[in-house]
Amino acid sequence: MVSETVSTFDCEMMSKAIQLAQKAIYSCPPNPAVGCVICREGEIIGEGYTRPTGNNHAEIEALMNCSNPKGADVYVTLEPCSHIGRTGACTKALIKAQVKRVFISMIDPNPLVSGKGIQALKDAGIDVVLGLMEETARSINRKFIKFITEGKPWVTVKIAASIDGRTAMESGESKWITSSGSRADVQKIRASHSAIITGIKTILMDDPSLDVRIDPEDLQVSDPIKKPCKVVVDSNFSIPNSAKIFKTEGEVIIATLRGKQQMEKSKIFSKNNVKVLFFDSSNDQVPIHDLLDELAKLKISSVLVEAGATLTGSFVAGSLIDELVCYFAPKIFGDSALPMFKLPIKNIDSHLALSLKELRHIGSDIRMTFAPDKDY
């Protein structure tokens, strides 16, 4: 919440910082995407955004751009860090630069450090204005916020379907339901997640590559896109060595059950870019909650589920979804085609209630983004 008075110029500068933050979302995870603008006397004298992990934070990038930041106003989308991490504390750099005021959109969501950066700035006599464009800043970092506060990856489920809610023919035939515009859009969504999860049935039926085929230039960003790793839920370890998923860039994780057959099979996959995670299970299914916990340990802060009705249904049933992105093609497939979610709900009051967050035409398709209702 903005408690102090801000000018339209301040709004404009923070909006600029927000735009810079957006440039970081494809390269900075598991760090938050942050943008920073430094101004003096109505002129921008420096700007920057979070570089890939291990490199500069936004504030350092912006300060490095300035010749003389003394007495300047700083606009930053997230509370500057006060701890000495891989890159040195940003608060320390701002204090050393003798800036006058710091506008901050949102407090660091990490409860362990939250507020400490602001306190450090205030202790050094720097004015702090908090809350400008907070909602937008939170939205950009919604995946990071969940990861840092709950220790679990953000889960987006993506589905392409006909308007009667069918994702493939009974035979499994499904290429291509949606238009090329929607498929290009899915590329952007993939690029903004740390991992893509699919099921073994999808691998065996469609043999998808699940890779990101867009260039940073297409996204108007300068840092390389951090390719999401690909996770296959494969209880029996049935994936063939020839699957396309192994032939594309980036790591593949096989989530399988702890068993003799699986242990044996894993030896064949002892390649550089394949990791096997073994799980115990009471029902012959890889436990999705445990899988997400394991992925969190690997610093995977967000996952995109691109799977069939069974696996997608398990995510719904497990109350694990944060965002549902549906691409509806203006087509009717009929009732023998495959459903969106395998999910037996008997009573109408037991349905999963969602809120529509965004509605867009993409080519001839309609993209709808939903969030599950709170009591889900």
Place this chain on the structure above:
Amino acid sequence: MVSETVSTFDCEMMSKAIQLAQKAIYSCPPNPAVGCVICREGEIIGEGYTRPTGNNHAEIEALMNCSNPKGADVYVTLEPCSHIGRTGACTKALIKAQVKRVFISMIDPNPLVSGKGIQALKDAGIDVVLGLMEETARSINRKFIKFITEGKPWVTVKIAASIDGRTAMESGESKWITSSGSRADVQKIRASHSAIITGIKTILMDDPSLDVRIDPEDLQVSDPIKKPCKVVVDSNFSIPNSAKIFKTEGEVIIATLRGKQQMEKSKIFSKNNVKVLFFDSSNDQVPIHDLLDELAKLKISSVLVEAGATLTGSFVAGSLIDELVCYFAPKIFGDSALPMFKLPIKNIDSHLALSLKELRHIGSDIRMTFAPDKDY
């Protein structure tokens, strides 16, 4: 197409005539909805729209509003009639009134009279400007155009569903999927059709009244809403005498098969407001094509299908749909719930392709209006 030059004033006046035409759609069928504005020296001197069948056409209404239409410009959304029907030819009245120019949005689609009204006006020395706002005028009268050119009623199918394409639980439980806003919107759609078709399963399961419960004031129209008749597709004549549909205003048509049992049962329903139509069939189903032909003979120019997956699927399978209106509620019902269309399509290339015509938020729901693609 507009071949002559028109002014912005002309556009404004025709737009006014279009708005007047829209006021007639709930009361004028099976006649077309027409609006008329008469102007002299930049001032509106008369206006009118089609009154209920047997009453004045728009032009006569507008002329009756004028004290002196001599030398005036007339804006009318459909070619004035030249035949003497129940209300006298409009061209004759315009000629007698000695108007100077007539702007017409679209030619009368009836191939038997099309162009004759324009010719009559020209023969009398009146200037005619054709095609102004033709597309909008055609859209308002799309139901009439189909009826008059093809001799078959326009067919709209309305479905309320969850985003995973489910219209009810497995048990049939379905109240209420969509929000009150969507249900109010359905009232308007019902009011703009001449008949509502449903299936016996829906009657037995939901016992809907299928009536129009809005007042003309809610629609900002002055004439009474012509209540659509209610048609039940009921091969075995299983409808109970106690069905709610019989207790509401307006005619009920039972479409059943020609059989001894049905003939017997029909005697019980020999009430004033119930009509029974008997059909021959090779597969124990009422033939939908024949039903629509019979309804056309009864001057029913448009039907709204509000039914379950079986009957709705038959309309899709029979290539009978002109417009599909879907209300999607932001909910997930799961795969054991009932489908939108019972329609076995085996091959992905055999899907029914649609074009999205309109997309709107209604309350928490999303309304999508589709037209089937041409080769359907």
